[in-house]
Amino acid sequence: MPDRVAHDHPTVETLDGTLARYGATHRSEIRLPSNDAIPVDEVLRVVLDGVEYRAEIAARSNGDPVIRGAYETPRQARNPGAATDHLDPWVEDRDLAFGRTVHVDVVDAGHKVGLRAPGESATYTVVEPPKDSLAAIAKDLEED
Template sequence: MSETVTDDTVPTVTGTLARAGGTRRLELRLPADAADDFPPGEVVRVVVDGSQNHSQLQRNGDGQPVIRGAYATPSLARDPGGATDAFAAWVDDRDLEVGRSVHVDVVAAGFQYGIRAPGESATYEAHEPPSSSLADIANSLEEP
C-alpha cells in the first residue's frame, strides 16, 4: 500500500546540473555526503514532473553520486540507448542550465526519489520497497 507525502515531509538534497564527462549528456551531481542515500548500481524510481520513471544510480570519476537520466522502464534505465530521457526533457522545459541547483527528495533511500526545481513543491505517492526476497527473485528473472 502506498501513501502520499510532500517534499516538506521527506529529506531533500540539493544537486547541481552538469555535463557527464566531455559529453553533452546531462547529469545531476549529488553531494558526496549524501552518498549513502544513493547506492551505485541500483535501479530506482524517479518522479520527474509528476511522472514515475526509472534511473540507475551511478558515481562519477570523483566518486560523487549522480543521476544520469530518467527512463520509462527499469531495463531502459540500465541500457538507455536512444530511449526518451524524461529528466533531459524536464530540464529543457524549465530552461535550466548547467550549474543550476536542483532538489532531490529522498522519498525512500535506495528506492524512490523525486526531482524538482528550486521553488517548486511536489507531492509523491510513496511506495514501499519490495522485500529483499522478492527483489532477489525479480533480479534473478532479469538475468540472462
C-alpha cells in the first residue's frame, strides 16, 4: 500500500455523512450511515485539512454513528471538557449549512477517516494500524 492515498484511491471508501446540529446547541455533528468501518464507542483518527485529530464515535438514538468533535488527543476526545474542538472551525471555514452532505473517507477501517466538504479533494497519510493488543493497552493507560 502507498504511503499516501487520495480520497478517490480504490482502497478508500467514501461515505456520505450529514452535517447536523447537536441537540439544542449550535455545535456541529457529522451523522454517519451505519457502517462496520466506523465502530461506535471507539476513538478514531479524524483528518481535517490534512491535520490528524481524534474523535470518539458516539451512537445516535437509532444506533447510527456520529462524530461530535475533533480533538488533539484520544484522552481529550473521550473527555472533551475544556479541550479545543476543531470540528466547528472546520465547518465554519467552509460555510457549511446544517443538513449539508459531508464526505467521510474511510482511510483505514476502524482506525482513520477523513472529512471533506463536497467538491474538495484530500490526500491522506497511510500508516500501519496499531496492533489490537497494543491499542488495548494504550486505551487502558489513557483511562487510568
